[in-house]
Amino acid sequence: MSRASALGVVALLAALPAWGQDTVVVEEEVSLRSPRTGGIQFRMGGYKPLIDEEPGLNGTPYEDYFGGESLLTFEVELQRYFYQGVGTAGVGFSAGYGEKYGTARLATGALAAERTALRLVPLAFNVFYKFDYAAFEWGIPLVPYGKLGLIYTPWWITKGAGTEVVDGNRGSGGRWGWGATGGIAFMLDVLEPRFARDFDSDLGVNHSYLFAEYTYADVDNFGGPGLNLSNRRWMFGLALDY
């Protein structure tokens, strides 16, 4: 073997280990999404209490004083998710405020110079489920949901400068009840996906929705006597997952 051939064999042998090395590229998937633990809803709508449907009432005072119109109500609901799989389930607490003004009446029935108002603070503790699996997995941006809740609604009635008192009875109190809500939310992420991602990475808001929901609520101390603050109402608003 000539010297040149020997050098060629040595070079070949030296190169062999390099051929045997595997080139492994490990691609780790790094999620840019923040954890999703709860939600917040802001909503508004009309709240028309079924006061005139109280058993034994021989008139329609709500209709007479407020023209049968609804209280404009704003509510905020904080939600905590305890299940995220095929949909999302959790508990929520909501609080709101609504008021309606009318004109007080003289003994003759004529309109007085003073205003009277019914004011409510609807409070509710809900359990809920929303079917957002289709939105996350299949890209369908509609999320139906339902809620079932215990309701407590403090109320007070004013006339002129303060709470109205009639024959020693003060016009304020609170009523218990229950309510069921069904709604559908439109996931806004599909309109501006990039903006939605920025919203998540910058502020921790995973998803945002516009929603409409219908509530059936019986707020009459579970059939007890007194003011019937039951209502059937639509509300509309904005929801954020965080």
Add this chain to the structure above:
Amino acid sequence: MRLILVGLLLFASTALGQQTVTFTASPNILQNNRIVVSQADCTAERTVTWSRTGLLCETLYFWLSSDGACTRAPAGADLSLQQVAVGDTATTTGTLTLRASAALEAGGDTCESQTATTTFRLCASTPRVTVDGIGNQTCADTFSSVGTPTIDLVYDPEPPAAPSAPGVTGLDGALSATVTVPSDSTTMVVEVLSLVGGEDGGVGTGEVVNSKEQAVSNTVFRLDGLENGVEYAVRAIAIDAAGNRSEPSAVTLGTPIASEGFYGGYLGAGGAETGGCAAAGGGITGCAVLASLGIWLSSRRKRS
């Protein structure tokens, strides 16, 4: 670069030489940089404190100007209050006592003879000193006003014009009065007077049974504690910043009248709701929720 540094040095040196006097007074007497006094308070003393910075090349004068100009030394009808001599570096703060009567006397007037509103300006004036980059001081030939803010002592012996008769509406156990505000007024008073029969068979006004004072920004008064079905006389009085009270307006008669709010209408229709904490469904629990809500709302108000 060197030019910029020299410029900055010169600018800083000039600033170092600036004299400034800062006036301060209690908000009780100073409103919108005006100290307004009525004839009744003409001889009353009003105190303003001052503090100063900067070099003096001439006497610093504190004085009340009769014509509103502060770019001179006090003269003739002006009232001198205090002076700080050149070289007095120890006196950097002081107190000035202002009396409208003294300011008027300096001009030959008295509290009684002066029947129109007069304004005197509180001045601090001295020639300005400028210091150049190498430390040379130059004293200006003329006086400058070095006091801030501009404070006026206003002697106002004139009460506002009497307001027109208020508009009156009967409420439940109360009257609502709407007033028109004369110019120069800062506060309005509405008085409710009882009506009494005279010996001649006529009706006149008796004692004031209720009154309320509000700033002129709120022209609607609610006067509570009145008896339904009883006629009352209502009148308005205007008050200016000096505390001068106008003549009362003509009276307007009004009668409180019982009315029913929604709760009264509901109970009248046979509603069973008795209201109150005991009616907060759930008994003790409801009361607790209401109490918690009340406490929370109260605590929120206290914080803000």
